[in-house]
Amino acid sequence: MSASQEVERWDIFQLDLTGPSDGNPYTDVTLKAEFSDGDQAVTARGFYDGDGQYAVRCMPDTPGEWTYRTESSEPALDGIEGSFVCTEASDGNRGPVRVADTHHFEHADGTRHSSFGTTCYAWTHQDPAVQERTLETLAEAPFNKLRMCVFPKWFTYNRREPVRHPFEGGASGDPDFDRPDPEFFQHLEDQVAQLRDLGIQADVILFHPYDKWGYSDMGDEADDRYLEYVIARLAPYRNVWWSLANEWDRFDDKDESDFDHYFQVVQEEDPYDHLRSVHHLSEWYDFEKPWVTHCSIQEREHQDMAQWVDEYEKPVVNEECGYEGDIEKSFGSISGHYMMNQFWLGVTGGGYVGHGETYRHPEDILWWSHGGDLHGSSPDRIKFLRDLVEEAPGPLEPISMKTDRPPWGAHANEDYYLFYFRFYQPSLWSFDLPDDGEFELEVVDPWEMTIRPLGGTHSGGDEVELPGDDYMAVRARRVE
Amino acid sequence: MSASQEVERWDIFQLDLTGPSDGNPYTDVTLKAEFSDGDQAVTARGFYDGDGQYAVRCMPDTPGEWTYRTESSEPALDGIEGSFVCTEASDGNRGPVRVADTHHFEHADGTRHSSFGTTCYAWTHQDPAVQERTLETLAEAPFNKLRMCVFPKWFTYNRREPVRHPFEGGASGDPDFDRPDPEFFQHLEDQVAQLRDLGIQADVILFHPYDKWGYSDMGDEADDRYLEYVIARLAPYRNVWWSLANEWDRFDDKDESDFDHYFQVVQEEDPYDHLRSVHHLSEWYDFEKPWVTHCSIQEREHQDMAQWVDEYEKPVVNEECGYEGDIEKSFGSISGHYMMNQFWLGVTGGGYVGHGETYRHPEDILWWSHGGDLHGSSPDRIKFLRDLVEEAPGPLEPISMKTDRPPWGAHANEDYYLFYFRFYQPSLWSFDLPDDGEFELEVVDPWEMTIRPLGGTHSGGDEVELPGDDYMAVRARRVE
Structure with a gap:
């Protein structure tokens, strides 16, 4: 017998399988696996990874031996059994972030997580050199969460094609929502893993309306299958948070009931119950709904964090308090001083605040969407505040x-x-x-x-x- | 025949009469006079000025000959006739301020009045040297309106007896609301006249709740008689505005209907229809009521001037946007920078803003209440803005x-x-x-x-x- 594969706690065990590549494995083949440590079982959906390769992933959360058994509509993938050993977490691996103490967060290992996030909506869609630079910048920056979209973005300062499309045919303007591009998602995962290794939560935005390719209106069936697929791939990354949308109230063809449904799909598909919220422009989603784990707010003018914290029995994150910058938009021209003020008001109101930056750039590389470099005066002040908050003996x-x-x-x-x-x-x-x-x-x-x-x-x-x-x-x- | 007395337009003609000093002339003697330029008639109440002296005043608003005739319950004061000549206004005398262009003000001579006020609630109650210094400061300051109380003030930093009381017996703690002290009111008038000569509107606050002597709860009859008396004396001063109260919503024993009544008394008694409003702490008086000429607002956090201007078909003045200072009170510790910001938001919202200052002082002489000197950084910036606004070709x-x-x-x-x-x-x-x-x-x-x-x-x-x-x-x- 070969020695069991070892995977550290909250890391990813991947079962690789070979199966049919004809037809459309994405739509035609179902694949799941049950993983068990003897006490508890986790059922995870598998996914087709191209070239006849299938995979099912597990994020084990208890050390010891885990066994698994697959279930598939395809005989070649069905009933496969095996085991692996989950070892203790290594240094820096604190596990996924959960809600703790009503209004706060902690890692699964019990260490406190004070959220100091930033935003690079479309960073994984930029040229490789820009993505590389984004990671270098993040390695030195004070942020421990990054809001990022799965889909490419079409918006002011974002009028370029992405380096790769999530679905086949996207580059030619006619994406086939039945054929995801495995390389696109492998790259997305790689970048989520890079963030994980920097200690940064990936706040994955599943839908957004700033689109010209059709991703914001794929139809109900394609939406659900996309969610199943992206969750099957990304949920085992311990640093994932789910944001159902950027500005859910700005879609032409989605309303609150659609997001209710998406939340339910995410809740059902994600075996690890990662954090779930949804971001608005002006109309707040009803954060009291039971599937919402925390409030994800956009508010630039009002300063009522303590009242929001009092109203919701959940953590409150003002994800978008304005972006430090100088562009010709109200959302993107707040001063570094005002950004600092926003962070302090949020933290002393018992909540959390997210950063973003939109300084004009000769090549239109603006941190808020593209990543690249930080130019503003607020990150140093945010670092100072984060250090102060993390030195506190408990959540505020x-x-x-x-x-x-x-x-x-x-x-x-x-x-x-x-x-x-x-x-x-x-x-x-x-x-x-x-x-x-x-x-x-x-x-x-x-x-x-x-x-x-x-x-x-x-x-x-x-x-x-x-x-x-x-x-x-x-x-x-x-x-x- | 002696040459007719000459009075310039919008200045004060005073008819001095001698009558009984026994009994209580304040409560027992009625005295009025009708003044006429031939086309229009003004009926003004007279008042007892002590030592058997009675007076009736008129602020003529048309050049030419004016005649008058008194009417009194006292035969010695009744039926007295005479005339005076109203001459053109001298330089600097622009007449009283009126509402103009819906949201703005102008003087009776048609010149625009852009209101840049300040506040010294109890300045006329301070030591004479402080009052003198206040006037010297105002002569150099950028303000053209002063909010000031008739009654002395009892409040934090204001725990001293006034130099003089408005009613006899006040100094011994038992004021007789049937016996006003003429010298108190002569002094008040002198200070209003000093402001007039500096080109400053006197925004006379008729009631306020910060009281320990009983002036805030004199009873209905005494309230009305007090209003009649103070209006008889002060209405002829062209620079008078009436503020029914400072923080009307903070009285223990007065509600909105009381202020409705006071407004009606003021409207009836003041022949010149000086501007009328009332100031609040948190509950706005209904400024849509017809007797309110302009909105007198206290708002420190919200920045909605344009919306207020849109809502009310009247001028809007944020009289109390916080006081620049450093005392241990939220109302009295805003920075000079924030004060500057308040003025700019008000002016670019189509309204007006009032200043105040509360820096700690070794002798507790704080501009906001006592007058004295200005110490803050905002007055220079307010002057700069006022100059800018006054250079504009019309109201904003x-x-x-x-x-x-x-x-x-x-x-x-x-x-x-x-x-x-x-x-x-x-x-x-x-x-x-x-x-x-x-x-x-x-x-x-x-x-x-x-x-x-x-x-x-x-x-x-x-x-x-x-x-x-x-x-x-x-x-x-x-x-x-």
């Missing part, structure tokens, strides 16, 4: 639902508080701290990225002298 | 009701446009200008207070290169 819950007066404030248990003053500049303040302890206070400058102890210790009700600058923050940590 | 109307996307913009006829970008920083923009003309564009920096021509001329639809800074403004003026 808002102190007050009053989002129209300073300070915006959140706390982790009763020992750690973070306050933010936005455009208010008091030189004196009594912080809402417990009376029963003593706290060390530090003045944080979110723009200059400095932290300065105020000296002494303070408790609730004490009047504290502050520098009286605008956009101040204050960190308070219990010393006794 | 908003271009768009969309208050959530850049640029905020207003125009005066089809020849002059002013745009403001807030926290947006595009380096390219197509401005909403008419296609049928050519415009010179200038980049305005509202903070640095610079104006730089962009060069060339542009018309609607042209893409224009901009510096890509945040808080930019652009002025466009037609050249052909």
